[in-house]
Amino acid sequence: MAWLRPTDPFDVDQLAHPVAGIASRLVQHDSGWHAHGRGQLLFAFSGSIRIMLPGMISMLPPIRVAWIPSGVPHRIRIRSEVDYRSIYLDQNHIPAPFAAPAIVTMTPLLREVFERISFQSLDTDWSKGAARNLLAVCMDELAAARHEPMLLPVPSDPRLAGLNLEALPPELEALSEEIGASTRTISRIFRRETRMGYQSWRQSWRLLRAVDLLASGLSVTPIASELGFASDSAFIVFFRQMTGETPKRYLHRGRQTSA
Incomplete structure (x- = not known):
């Protein structure tokens, strides 16, 4: 049109x-x-x-x-x-x-x-x-076309209603203190409603956000900082573990695939 x-x-x-x-x-x-x-x-x-x-x-x-x-x-x-x-x-x-x-x-x-x-x-x-x-x-x-694991389930339990999906989710212990539920309870909720442990869910959130920021044109350094990694290399190791590729290669391959 x-x-x-x-x-x-x-x-x-x-x-x-x-x-x-x-x-x-x-x-x-x-x-x-x-x-x-x-x-x-x-x-x-x-x-x-x-x-x-x-x-x-x-x-x-x-x-x-x-x-x-x-x-x-x-x-x-x-x-x-x-x-x-x-x-x-x-x-x-x-x-x-x-x-x-x-x-x-x-x-x-x-x-x-x-x-x-x-x-x-x-x-x-x-x-x-x-x-x-x-x-x-x-x-x-x-x-x-190849299906990509880019749909992240979100728990609906009211105890997690205040979980901010716009920012890096806190560590499990910090979340426990924040919402007043035990770490065991939170882990049980996430396994029941997302079929993932909390740490795995948090890592998947990080990956989604990393891909978002890479696509927006940001370099590794500010992305690593926003996602709570101690260094650029720590972020690159995480990204490679999650996708099998470095951030640069992942985005470059994607752009070649779609170019």
């Missing part, structure tokens, strides 16, 4: 055709909690997007694609500036690429197809010709 300004009126559920693509630039945006009658594929062409889902959070850097099924409440938050692309699919006519919310790798071909679909006219007939072929390639690439 070409470029969509943030002030342009747009209701995807009122459109006649089963596929709709948009492209826009947003600065310090908060969508609030909402849901669509269509499934949504979301991609940050540049910048990073925070996605909140019921019981889950995620970061979406420019090397990943998110799928949000129809009817699933979600909230999109952008701290700086992001060029984003969205493709909305009417799941009554287009099969969902995944049964549940998912984060997958952006492949080179998928990136090109995503861009093409995002700028197609809203009155495009997707049932024939080049448009049908374009959509088919998009769905095939999504089916083959």
Whole structure:
């Protein structure tokens, strides 16, 4: 549909055709909690997007694609500036690429197809010709894309209602003192509601935030400091343990994959 300004009126559920693509630039945006009658594929062409889902959070850097099924409440938050692309699919006519919310790798071909679909006219007939072929390639690439462990479950127990997901979560002992629950109780809550121990959950949060900051263009030193590491090398060791790669190689590989 070409470029969509943030002030342009747009209701995807009122459109006649089963596929709709948009492209826009947003600065310090908060969508609030909402849901669509269509499934949504979301991609940050540049910048990073925070996605909140019921019981889950995620970061979406420019090397990943998110799928949000129809009817699933979600909230999109952008701290700086992001060029984003969205493709909305009417799941009554287009099969969902995944049964549940998912984060997958952006492949080179998928990136090109995503861009093409995002700028197609809203009155495009997707049932024939080049448009049908374009959509088919998009769905095939999504089916083959690698799933990424970038959806972090969040506990719903009221004793943890004050847990700040915007900042580095405290160590277990500090959290215990903060909320007045024993370390054993907190550990039990996290295992029950996230299937992870608290320390594993905290490390996963650190990884999400690290990828977010790397995608935003920060270097290792300020990231290591924000995430509570004693040194750059300690952060690099952590990142390699979590992903199998150094931060620089991880982001470089992702950009090569999506370039």
